[in-house]
Amino acid sequence: MLRTRVKICGITRIEDAIAAIDAGADALGFVFYSKSPRAVSVEQAQSIIAALPPFVSKVGLFVNEDAAFIRKLLGLCSLDILQFHGDESPEFCHSFTMPYMKALRMREGMDLHVAAEEYSTARALLLDSYKPGVPGGTGESFDWHRIPNDLDIPIVLAGGLRVDNVAAAISSCHPYALDVSGGVEMAPGIKCPQKVTEFITAISDADRREE
Numbered sequence: 001m002l003r004t005r006v007k008i009c010g011i012t013r014i015e016d017a018i019a020a021i022d023a024g025a026d027a028l029g030f031v032f033y034s035k036s037p038r039a040v041s042v043e044q045a046q047s048i049i050a051a052l053p054p055f056v057s058k059v060g061l062f063v064n065e066d067a068a069f070i071r072k073l074l075g076l077c078s079l080d081i082l083q084f085h086g087d088e089s090p091e092f093c094h095s096f097t098m099p100y101m102k103a104l105r106m107r108e109g110m111d112l113h114v115a116a117e118e119y120s121t122a123r124a125l126l127l128d129s130y131k132p133g134v135p136g137g138t139g140e141s142f143d144w145h146r147i148p149n150d151l152d153i154p155i156v157l158a159g160g161l162r163v164d165n166v167a168a169a170i171s172s173c174h175p176y177a178l179d180v181s182g183g184v185e186m187a188p189g190i191k192c193p194q195k196v197t198e199f200i201t202a203i204s205d206a207d208r209r210e211e
């Protein structure tokens with residue numbers, strides 16, 4: 001059985017990035033959405049990324065951002081994959097000739113088979129909770145049983161994940177990866193190393209139980 005990967009999102013400090021990597025994080029998320037309390041500036045992201053060791057995916061996160069800003073950012077920051085968390089079309093997402101994940105907020109009636117077909121160029125679908133007016137980082141989970149078990153695209157599960165619901169999340173839909181932000185924080189944008197470690201340990205424990 002494949003190991004469940006983990007992305008720690010909303011990284012704003014180098015010490016949090018290093019602690020997440022030391023705990024076993026596979027990916028770090030940098031929020032380039034200025035309305036988020038976890039937003040980073042280009043300069044912040046550059047300095048954090050420059051201090052990272054190899055073999056960790058750097059994810060740049062956008063919400064209906066201007067293409068020119070993204071292109072400029074890609075010339076300044078070494079990102080590995082883009083995460084589009086707004087209403088971006090498949091054509092827009094694909095236009096940066098970079099791997100990307102499309103985040104889908106799981107509002108009622110979301111047809112993931114249709115979405116998987118629509119975003120067929122995505123490397124993964126990131127499924128997040130839907131809360132009106134809140135594009136992401138809700139801290140709330142959704143009904144994971146709404147996720148079909150026959151999607152032919154990797155699923156990254158997000159939304160309200162915490163150490164005490166990781167096992168249920170993995171057993172309910174066996175996602176390719178888990179994405180967490182609020183559940184491992186002591187304050188918005190400030191990660192708690194102990195919570196990060198406990199979260200990633202809980203994933204390893206859950207994977208072992210699923211073997």
Ligand SMILES: O=C(O)c1ccccc1NCC(=O)[C@H](O)[C@H](O)COP(=O)(O)O
Pocket residue numbers: 009010029031033036037038061063085128135136137138139140158159160161179180181182183
């Ligand atoms: O994290 C944010 O503040 C945020 C703001 C606007 C759009 C997306 C945002 N985060 C995207 C993520 O991938 C989060 O990790 C995901 O929404 C889960 O957040 P949480 O429920 O706090 O674990």
